[in-house]
Each structure stands twice: as C-alpha cells, then as structure tokens.
Amino acid sequence: MTAPATKPVERQLPTDEARELLALTRDLADNEVRPSAAEDEAAAEFPREVFRTLGRSGLLGLPYDEQFGGGGQPYEVYLQVIEELAAARLTVGLGLSVHTLSCHALATFGSDAQREQWLPDMIGGEQLGAYCLSEPQSGSDAAALRTRAVREGDTYVVNGTKAWITHGGVADFYSSMVRTSDDGSRGISVLLVPAGTPGLSAAAPERKMGMKGSPTAQVFFEDVHVPAERLIGEEGQGFGIAMAALDSGRLGIAACAVGVAQAALDYAVGYAKEREQFGRAIADFQGLSFLLADMATAVEAGRALYLAAARRRDAGLSFSKEAAMAKLFCTDAAMKVTTDAVQVLGGYGYTQDHPVERFMREAKVLQIVEGTNQIQRLVIGRTLTR
Incomplete structure (x- = not known):
C-alpha cells in the first residue's frame, strides 16, 4: 500500500515564482515520485531518471546563480522544495540536498573561470554529484582524513578511500576533500573529480536498514590523476x-x-x-x-x-x-x-x-x-x- 498524497502545507512564500516552483514540485512529487516510492525502495531502485526530470525542470540548481543556469532562489524556497520531495520519497529529497552540497564548493569558492566551465553542467540536470568527506577511520573527526593528493607538475595524484558516500558509484562528479599537507585541518584541499577518471571506483553499496534506493558506498582513489585546474580554492582551504x-x-x-x-x-x-x-x-x-x-x-x-x-x-x-x-x-x-x-x-x-x-x-x-x-x-x- 502506498502513502496517500500529503495534504498541501500552507506556506508563506516570498514571490509568485516561488509559489509556482512549489506547485511544480508538488506535481512532480505526486505524479513521478510518490506512486512507486514503496516498491522502488523495497527493490533498492535508484531513481536516476527522476533526478534528470528534476534537472530539466530547473530544480537541481535552485539556490545557485542564474548566470550559471541556477534558479537564483533563496534557501527559504529551496528548502521547502526539498521538504516536498522528501515527503514523497526520502531518497529523492536527500539526493537533491546532497547534490546541492556537492556543488557548493565550486559555486561558492571556485574561480569565475571554473564556474563558467563546469557549474552549468553540474546544475543543469544531466549530472549528479557526490560529496566526499568521511573516511573509514574519520567520521565525526573530519579533520583526521587521510586521502592524500600529491602534486606532480600540473596534476594531483590521489590515493585513499572515502566512506558513506551518498551516490557513490552513480554520481557524475565527486567533490573530494583530500590531504595536501600534514598540517592538520589546514592541510586539506578540495578537488572536483569527474566520474570515469582512471583509478576512481566504488564498492558495492552498503546494506542499510532504510533508504535502500539511495546508494551509499565507499569510493576508492588509486593513483587517480586529477588536473591541478580542478583544485577549488587554495591549497589548505578545504576544511x-x-x-x-x-x-x-x-x-x-x-x-x-x-x-x-x-x-x-x-x-x-x-x-x-x-x-x-x-x-x-x-x-x-x-x-x-x-x-x-x-x-x-x-x-x-x-x-x-x-x-x-x-x-x-x-x-x-x-x-x-x-x-x-x-x-x-x-x-x-x-x-x-x-x-x-x-x-x-x-x-x-x-x-x-x-x-x-x-x-x-x-x-x-x-x-x-x-x-x-x-x-x-x-x-x-x-x-x-x-
């Protein structure tokens, strides 16, 4: 038995555009997400096509600059979109949140050239992101991460393992926190790593008690060569x-x-x-x-x-x-x-x-x-x- 459609929540929204976005979100939730949520979760079915639909509808880049294809919406609106989607299926609502998180480093700290080159595709709908911070031995103690990136000319060579990565193995890019020096939290940097880079792979998804449709997996870096132009911000700024x-x-x-x-x-x-x-x-x-x-x-x-x-x-x-x-x-x-x-x-x-x-x-x-x-x-x- 599937859940009935949630009753529309009375919301105070700042603009007519925001009200239209919420109406669109509810329509997608009711017609594209909620009807098969229970069955898809039981089958551990990842809703990749749903994310493409969200992207084509302009919902994957809501809080980001319109200059790069984003929605230019305040967080007050964006979060209510997430709430509506999570009410229909948490795998989708949380997936949108994680994707937005994975775009944050580039959108906020990237150079103008980097944002112009990569951000439109990341928030345009066809790409889905993952955020790589946690490791097997460093969860809450994030500053203790060990994944190492060594600079060799115009390339970083990355080795290490990330853990508990939402969208691990299905993401199109990985915003990855790596260690570029031994100076504690000041020795961490951010690399934007495309899926498909040689040496980058993912383990089988974890067997979880819930959210089975959202893959959570370890991600392995084995001599992964990442161009230095994919460093976001400065070295040591990553934490x-x-x-x-x-x-x-x-x-x-x-x-x-x-x-x-x-x-x-x-x-x-x-x-x-x-x-x-x-x-x-x-x-x-x-x-x-x-x-x-x-x-x-x-x-x-x-x-x-x-x-x-x-x-x-x-x-x-x-x-x-x-x-x-x-x-x-x-x-x-x-x-x-x-x-x-x-x-x-x-x-x-x-x-x-x-x-x-x-x-x-x-x-x-x-x-x-x-x-x-x-x-x-x-x-x-x-x-x-x-």
Whole structure:
C-alpha cells in the first residue's frame, strides 16, 4: 500500500515564482515520485531518471546563480522544495540536498573561470554529484582524513578511500576533500573529480536498514590523476570549505526530516479517521488525538526552526548555530513522529503493507548523516560558550 498524497502545507512564500516552483514540485512529487516510492525502495531502485526530470525542470540548481543556469532562489524556497520531495520519497529529497552540497564548493569558492566551465553542467540536470568527506577511520573527526593528493607538475595524484558516500558509484562528479599537507585541518584541499577518471571506483553499496534506493558506498582513489585546474580554492582551504558546505547541508537534512515527519503524520491522521474500534473512529479517542496533536506540533516547530535558519542565511547573517539547532531538532522530531505513527496504526504499522514502518527506518539515518546529533549539540554548546 502506498502513502496517500500529503495534504498541501500552507506556506508563506516570498514571490509568485516561488509559489509556482512549489506547485511544480508538488506535481512532480505526486505524479513521478510518490506512486512507486514503496516498491522502488523495497527493490533498492535508484531513481536516476527522476533526478534528470528534476534537472530539466530547473530544480537541481535552485539556490545557485542564474548566470550559471541556477534558479537564483533563496534557501527559504529551496528548502521547502526539498521538504516536498522528501515527503514523497526520502531518497529523492536527500539526493537533491546532497547534490546541492556537492556543488557548493565550486559555486561558492571556485574561480569565475571554473564556474563558467563546469557549474552549468553540474546544475543543469544531466549530472549528479557526490560529496566526499568521511573516511573509514574519520567520521565525526573530519579533520583526521587521510586521502592524500600529491602534486606532480600540473596534476594531483590521489590515493585513499572515502566512506558513506551518498551516490557513490552513480554520481557524475565527486567533490573530494583530500590531504595536501600534514598540517592538520589546514592541510586539506578540495578537488572536483569527474566520474570515469582512471583509478576512481566504488564498492558495492552498503546494506542499510532504510533508504535502500539511495546508494551509499565507499569510493576508492588509486593513483587517480586529477588536473591541478580542478583544485577549488587554495591549497589548505578545504576544511573551511567543507564546514561551510555542511552548515548549508544541515538545513537540507532538517527539511528532509520535516518532510518525512509530515508524510508520517498525514498517513497516521488519515488512518485514525478511518479505523474504527468500539463503534467509532480511533481518532475520536482522547489518548490517540493527543498523540496526533503532539506529532503535528513537532512538525510545525521543526519547519519554523529550519525556515528561521534559512532566512538568516538568505540575509547574510551567521547561521551555523541555527543550522545545527534545526538539524538536531528536526531529525529528533522525525524519529519521534514516525515512531508514534507506527503506534497509531498498531500492529498494522509494523507491517510493510503501510508506509509508516519505512518512514521510521528512514528517519533514523537523518540523526546520523552530515554530523551526528551529538556533534550538533557540540556545535551549539561551543557557540554558546565561545
């Protein structure tokens, strides 16, 4: 059984163009994504053609400059597009967020010549990106990465292994953090590596409890020769570039979490209105209606928090703390809301005949990716006491 279409969320959008983008997104979600989401996830089917459709519709480069083929939209709008897609299928919503993250280094820190040469294709729809920071021995401690890039004339020779890479093996380019010196976090640089470069390969996808349609894999660099012109920013600037990207990426994860939570809430409400016990709909029982009320409140609070952080970003204000707060709250809320949705359905919620068990499994990963929620608390605490 597939999830019903989520009820349209009442949104305050800044322009008519933004409203049209959301309407387009909902149409694509309802017609291209949601109908086959459950079956495709069960079959671990990667929705490559869906991403091409998003690109051709102008949705793969929303926050980037129109000069390079982007949408020129504020994060306030872009994140709500992610939420709509994640509500239909998390693999698609999170995939859009990861793609945007993988373009961030070039779009923000690349030279004009680099952006003119590569960015239009990256955000135009035919290419999909991956963001390579984590390694088998360095997850939360990102500055401890070991993948090495040695300069040889006009080329970097890269060796090492990246881990937990979304789109690993299916991406068209890899924004890769590599070590160019032994000077700790100041020895990290960013290389934009095209898929198909000799020596670049991926392992079989990890066997995950959720998001099975989104490949997550180790990526291997074995004497990979990358032209020096593909260095983004300066040598040693990579760690700062990576952290700046993650601040924005965490907002994408927060929006994904709210989307999943909204989908679970909508399904639970619909079920509770139809399911009868003791001669009346279970939604009429106070104990269950209170549970639904708490779920709805968490969803609305999460949405307000990520939008507040997005508006700070759009205004050019610092937003690292707010992004960490949004990622922390929204993903914890999604875990709670999806768990409660399973409870609303009772035994049926534990079966694959209804999508809430999938929502619950998918929500868990959002508490881990792009900085665990323990790391988010560390970021917030350090900001408060700095």
